[in-house]
Amino acid sequence: MTLLTLTQITRDFHLRGGLFGGRRVLRALDGIDLEIARGETLSLVGESGCGKSTLGRIVAGLQSPSSGEILINGKPALRGKARARQIQIVFQDPFGSLNPKMSVGALIAEPATLHGLVSRRDAPQRVQELMRLVGLRGALAERFPHELSGGQRQRVALARALATEPELIVCDEAVSALDVSVQAQIANLLQDIQKKTGISLLFISHGLSLVRHISHRVAVMYLGRIVEQGEAEQVFANPLHPYTRALISATPEPLPGTGGNRLELEGEIPSPLALPSGCTFRSRCPHATERCAAAQPPLETTGHAAACWHVDSLPEYAPRQTTPPERMRAALDLYRSAAARRTPPLEETIN
Amino acid sequence: MKQMTISKQAGVAAPLFSVENLSVSFATDSGPLLALDDVNLSIHPGETLAVVGESGSGKSVLSLAIMGLLPPTATVKAGHLRYDGRDLAGLDKTARRGMRGKDMAMIFQEPSTALNPVKRIGDQLVEAILLHDAMPKAKAKARAVEALAATGIPSPEVRARAFPHELSGGMRQRALIAMALIHRPRLLIADEPTTALDVTVQAQILDLIRDLGRETGTATIFITHDMGVVAEMADRVAVLYAGRMVETARASDLFTSPEHPYTLGLLGSMPQLNQRGEPMLPISGTVPDLRRMPSGCHFHPRCPFAQERCAEERPGLRALDRGRRSACHFAPLLETLGGQA
Ligand SMILES: Nc1ncnc2c1ncn2[C@@H]1O[C@H](COP(=O)(O)OP(=O)(O)OP(=O)(O)O)[C@@H](O)[C@H]1O
Ligand SMILES: Nc1ncnc2c1ncn2[C@@H]1O[C@H](COP(=O)(O)OP(=O)(O)OP(=O)(O)O)[C@@H](O)[C@H]1O
Ligand code: SF4
Ligand code: SF4
Ligand SMILES: [Mg+2]
Ligand SMILES: [Mg+2]
Numbered sequence: 001m002t003l004l005t006l007t008q009i010t011r012d013f014h015l016r017g018g019l020f021g022g023r024r025v026l027r028a029l030d031g032i033d034l035e036i037a038r039g040e041t042l043s044l045v046g047e048s049g050c051g052k053s054t055l056g057r058i059v060a061g062l063q064s065p066s067s068g069e070i071l072i073n074g075k076p077a078l079r080g081k082a083r084a085r086q087i088q089i090v091f092q093d094p095f096g097s098l099n100p101k102m103s104v105g106a107l108i109a110e111p112a113t114l115h116g117l118v119s120r121r122d123a124p125q126r127v128q129e130l131m132r133l134v135g136l137r138g139a140l141a142e143r144f145p146h147e148l149s150g151g152q153r154q155r156v157a158l159a160r161a162l163a164t165e166p167e168l169i170v171c172d173e174a175v176s177a178l179d180v181s182v183q184a185q186i187a188n189l190l191q192d193i194q195k196k197t198g199i200s201l202l203f204i205s206h207g208l209s210l211v212r213h214i215s216h217r218v219a220v221m222y223l224g225r226i227v228e229q230g231e232a233e234q235v236f237a238n239p240l241h242p243y244t245r246a247l248i249s250a251t252p253e254p255l256p257g258t259g260g261n262r263l264e265l266e267g268e269i270p271s272p273l274a275l276p277s278g279c280t281f282r283s284r285c286p287h288a289t290e291r292c293a294a295a296q297p298p299l300e301t302t303g304h305a306a307a308c309w310h311v312d313s314l315p316e317y318a319p320r321q322t323t324p325p326e327r328m329r330a331a332l333d334l335y336r337s338a339a340a341r342r343t344p345p346l347e348e349t350i351n
Numbered sequence: 352m353k354q355m356t357i358s359k360q361a362g363v364a365a366p367l368f369s370v371e372n373l374s375v376s377f378a379t380d381s382g383p384l385l386a387l388d389d390v391n392l393s394i395h396p397g398e399t400l401a402v403v404g405e406s407g408s409g410k411s412v413l414s415l416a417i418m419g420l421l422p423p424t425a426t427v428k429a430g431h432l433r434y435d436g437r438d439l440a441g442l443d444k445t446a447r448r449g450m451r452g453k454d455m456a457m458i459f460q461e462p463s464t465a466l467n468p469v470k471r472i473g474d475q476l477v478e479a480i481l482l483h484d485a486m487p488k489a490k491a492k493a494r495a496v497e498a499l500a501a502t503g504i505p506s507p508e509v510r511a512r513a514f515p516h517e518l519s520g521g522m523r524q525r526a527l528i529a530m531a532l533i534h535r536p537r538l539l540i541a542d543e544p545t546t547a548l549d550v551t552v553q554a555q556i557l558d559l560i561r562d563l564g565r566e567t568g569t570a571t572i573f574i575t576h577d578m579g580v581v582a583e584m585a586d587r588v589a590v591l592y593a594g595r596m597v598e599t600a601r602a603s604d605l606f607t608s609p610e611h612p613y614t615l616g617l618l619g620s621m622p623q624l625n626q627r628g629e630p631m632l633p634i635s636g637t638v639p640d641l642r643r644m645p646s647g648c649h650f651h652p653r654c655p656f657a658q659e660r661c662a663e664e665r666p667g668l669r670a671l672d673r674g675r676r677s678a679c680h681f682a683p684l685l686e687t688l689g690g691q692a
Contacts, residue, residue, distance in 0.1 A: 047549040048520070149637045150406075179405040179576060184620040184633030191630065206549060209579075213622035213631065233627075250554040252579030254621045256606035264558075265551045267505070268521055324624055327608040331684055332624060335615040336632050338655035338688075 002074070003167055003200050004036040004059065009068035011054055015273075026272050028054045029065070030224040033301050036168065039194065041201040043211040043232070045247065046221035047269050052204045055221075056170045059202055060089040072167075085115055088161035090154070092173035097157060098145040104131075104156055105141030111163040130159040133196075135189055151182035155189070162193070168200040176205060183207075187214050208251045212236045220244045223272060223280045230304025238317055240306035242285050245317065255324055279309065287314060365436060367570050368417070368455075368538050369393035373430030375409075375416055384641045386412040388594045389429075391668075394587075396537065399564065399571040401585035401602065403578065403617065407638045408591040410574045411460060414540045417572070418457050419447035434538075453483050456536040458527050458544045460574075465527055466515040472499070472526050473511030479530050498529040502559055521552035528559060535567045542574045557583055578621050582606055590614050593639055593649045596668060600675040610677040610684055612654045648680070656681060656688060 011029040028051045036042045044052045057063040058070070061083035070077040072086060091097055098107055108130050109123040118126045128138050134155040145153055154174060161169050171190070175183040190201060191214055205211050211218060215232040220241065228241040239245045249263035267284050270276060278295050282288040291309050299307035308314070324332070375387040387409050394400045402410050415421050417432060419439070432439040434454065439447070451457075459465040467475055476495035477488065484491075492511075499507035502525040515523055524544060531539060541560060545553040561584065564571050573584050581588055585602040590613060598611035609615050618624055619632035636653045639645055645652050651661040660680060668678045681687040 047551060151637060180578070180620040181405060181616060181634040182637070184622070184631040185635075187622075188630045188633065208550065209622040213625060213627060247550060250550040252553075252557075252577065252583045253623055254578035254582050254606065254618060255623075256582060256603045262554055262558075264554065268519055268552065322623065325607045327685065328606060328618070328624075330689075331609055331615055332619055332632070334685065334688060335612065335619060335655055339632065339635075342655055 001038050002035050003038045003040075003072065004034075005069075005071040005074075006032055006034040006059070007069040007071075008033060009055070009058060009065045009070070011051075011058065011063070012066045024273055027275075028224055028272065029058070032068070032224075032226060033299075034219060034226065034229075035301075036200050036202060038167070038200055039198045040216045041190075041194065041203055041214055042217045042219065043203040043205060043215040044219050044221055045206060045208060045211055047206070047247075049223075049269060049272065050221040051224045052221060053172050056089060056172045056202060056204050059168070060084075060087050060170050062089065081115070085164045086166055087168045087170065088164060088166040089170040089172060090157045090161050090174045092177050095145065095153065098153060100145050102144075103141065104136075104143050104145070104148070107145075107156055108141075108159045108163060111160050115164050117164065126163070130162055133162060133193060134159045135185075149182075150178050151185060154178065154182075154186055158186075158189070158193075162197075162199075165197075166199065168202060170202045170204070172204045173206070174203075175210070176207065183210060190214065208236075208247060220247070223269065223275060225280065225307065226299055227281065227308070228304075228306040229299070229301075234304040237319065238304075240304070240311050240314070240317075241281075241308050242287055242314065243281050244306070246284075249320070253320065253322065255322070279307070364395055366393035366433075367396050367435060369433045370413070370417065371431045371433065373413075373416060373432070374428040375412055375421065376426050376428055377424050378426070379424075379642065382642050385428075385644070386425075386594050386641060387416065390591075390594075390596050392589050392596070392599070394538070394570045394572060396570050397564070397568045398586050399561070399573055399584050401573045401575060401581040401588045402591060403575055403581050403588060404591035405576060405617075405634075405638050407593075407641070409594040410576075410591060411542055412594075413591070414457060414542050414572065414574060417538075417540060418451060418455060419444075420457075452479065452536065453534045454536060455538040455540065456531040456534070457540040458524075458531045458542065460542040460546070466523065468515055471512055471514055472518070476511070476526075476530055476533060479533050483534055494533075495529075498533050499526065501532075501563070502526075502529045503555065504529075520548055521555070524548060524552075524556055525559070528556070528563075532563055532567070532569070536569060538572070539564065539569050540572045540574070543576070544573075545580065546575070546577075553580075560584070576617075578617055579623075590617070593641060593644065595649060595678065596676075597650065597678045598676065599668075601673070604673055604675055608683075608685075610671060610675055610682045611679050612656050612684070613650050615684075616653070648678075656684075 009029055009032040013026040013028055015024045015026055058065050061079055105127050108127045112118045112126055113123055131138055136155050175186045187210060212232055218232045218235045219226045219229040222243050228244045239248055246263050246265040265284050270283050276283050277293055279292040279297050282292040287310055297307045297309045299305055370390055370392050373387055373390045377384045377386055404410055473495050477491045480491045480494055496507045496511050499510055504510050504522055504525050545556050588602050588605045589596055590598040592613045598614050616634035625631045634653055647663050648661045648666050651657040666678045666680045668676045670676050671683055
């Protein structure tokens with residue numbers, strides 16, 4: 001069942017102009033159509049500045065679109081507190097969003113009491129429940145944000161987001177600043193919570209491998225538009241758009257002998273104030289033709305689709321070698337089964 | 352091909368730089384903190400050594416120690432740094448400063464702090480040039496533009512006149528690389544030079560560092576916590592955990608047959624090495640507080656293979672075959688522990 005429907009979402013920023021005081025318009029989002037189902041993880045990927053956070057903030061109701069429609073459960077999205085209860089957002093730097101003077105317990109209790117979901121008397125009980133859900137030891141309730149590790153702080157932010165029992169959480173680079181080991185812990189946790197609660201996730205990240213691992217569907221963005229979307233498995237196994245192929249090819253793989261033979265993307269993302277005509281990717285696309293400059297390629301919104309005029313005539317995708325060597329796999333299996341045998345399972349966070 | 356050249360170098364030449372039994376501690380409010388504990392490593396001309404480990408494992412402290420840039424609160428408790436066979440301990444501050452830029456240079460972890468925000472990029476490069484080479488200003492300017500061009504910055508003459516904030520993250524990082532390489536240093540330290548960048552820009556920067564290193568024969572110490580980047584860049588790898596080296600091997604060996612549980616944990620945290628649809632295999636818990644280091648093997652509270660012995664007895668860095676070393680009682684892991692699975 002569809003939880004969230006975005007139709008033709010556009011967002012402009014009006015910038016105070018340069019030397020002559022003129023106003024310039026930056027189109028951060030340009031006609032976004034997107035659906036998220038209940039219990040689904042949809043990921044947004046793309047380079048810095050392509051509009052991921054802007055879209056995330058619009059979904060969470062922290063910013064309004066310039067035009068377009070947002071439906072939640074088929075009805076026009078509510079605003080303010082009512083929206084916040086349905087949709088929560090977790091950011092990259094939880095330090096910024098956690099009041100340093102409040103204890104972990106008070107921080108986690110705050111959203112639930114603010115929304116009138118628990119009485120003051122029942123709050124401690126609810127805090128303990130939420131802490132258990134995000135894998136934090138109950139004793140940490142007494143501590144303050146600066147006494148926590150980055151991963152623990154991100155768990156607190158997640159517990160706060162879960163406190164209102166939202167239907168969707170937007171995770172805007174929520175794990176990007178953490179060590180890979182902690183990223184994996186939090187990603188496991190998100191999947192676990194999703195299984196338990198049926199919550200939907202809008203996962204914003206530039207880490208393609210993690211996205212591939214945890215998403216049901218993926219939307220690839222370039223300069224304010226979605227250029228490819230589909231089931232994660234299909235998009236990664238057979239990327240259609242030249243940009244998606246370049247992104248995948250640029251991601252380093254932890255396997256021997258993977259250096260070199262990359263699909264290099266020339267240049268950097270163009271300024272959003274001076275967009276190329278037609279397909280905005282054409283300034284970096286090795287397959288661009290005259291047609292690409294003439295008009296913007298459309299995107300089908302169902303199934304696995306890409307916005308590219310030449311999608312049917314591109315060279316066949318040559319997937320990269322991704323099987324680990326035998327001995328590495330055997331060692332990882334050994335590690336995995338040893339970890340599973342440990343009681344209490346090492347899964348749980350210590351500290 | 353890559354491997355052949357390395358084994359030749361490793362076999363014949365003396366190392367360009369070596370770190371011997373290095374221990375560094377910090378005085379903190381809550382007691383001394385041992386950030387590096389008896390670290391040994393060496394690097395040959397033209398070689399790329401990756402240093403990998405989680406946040407707080409001591410990677411940046413190691414690079415600052417090599418550069419002679421440790422803060423005053425740090426004490427080198429033991430050890431030697433040897434450059435071209437020469438012990439650097441005898442050198443005073445001025446002599447160390449004289450080495451920076453020409454003999455060794457560093458690309459810092461925080462690009463924003465490494466560039467002067469109120470000076471044009473070109474002027475900063477000119478300053479760096481004139482620090483070691485006296486020449487007319489016009490000539491230095493031309494060289495600055497050349498250096499920017501070598502990093503693939505488009506229209507380098509124009510960019511030379513830009514202030515740091517007028518450049519994208521990728522271009523700023525290129526400017527820093529240009530600055531680090533301006534005197535063709537024999538040793539380059541790159542401290543997480545791509546962590547803040549998009550993958551496409553990261554790919555360009557990695558290629559750039561690799562190509563420039565190849566052209567100039569520069570030896571590179573590449574610091575990262577991304578095992579994917581290690582696989583792309585490194586000839587050899589040193590894995591640091593809580594200030595100690597726990598494994599070192601040739602990159603091709605490390606990715607074929609990792610021999611320390613911590614290395615396995617780092618690999619198991621990479622989504623690519625996990626079955627899709629199943630939970631990943633992160634390392635549980637976090638890096639210990641270095642002021643309250645666990646007994647025995649420092650990794651034991653997080654290690655799935657830990658046994659009683661591990662909490663009591665500190666494993667040394669033992670030599671295995673093919674020049675690999677692992678600080679685990681049970682290496683080689685598959686042979687020693689494989690029977691239990
Ligand atoms: N408040 C604002 N005022 C002006 N421009 C803005 C504003 N917020 C975002 N933008 C611009 O909109 C575009 C999209 O920004 P956004 O932050 O959504 O990108 P992103 O994909 O999240 O990038 P990153 O990966 O760097 O977080 C960028 O060009 C950005 O400069
Ligand atoms: N100036 C300092 N004073 C006190 N402790 C310090 C200082 N610099 C570093 N440390 C400590 O030394 C240890 C190693 O720090 P270091 O910066 O080398 O880690 P790192 O491996 O570079 O981590 P990251 O991946 O986060 O950059 C940490 O515990 C850190 O807190
Ligand atoms: S439409 Fe043209 S420029 Fe755009 S991605 Fe396709 S081939 Fe490249
Ligand atoms: S010595 Fe013991 S605790 Fe340390 S890594 Fe080896 S098995 Fe694990
Ligand atoms: Mg963003
Ligand atoms: Mg560091």
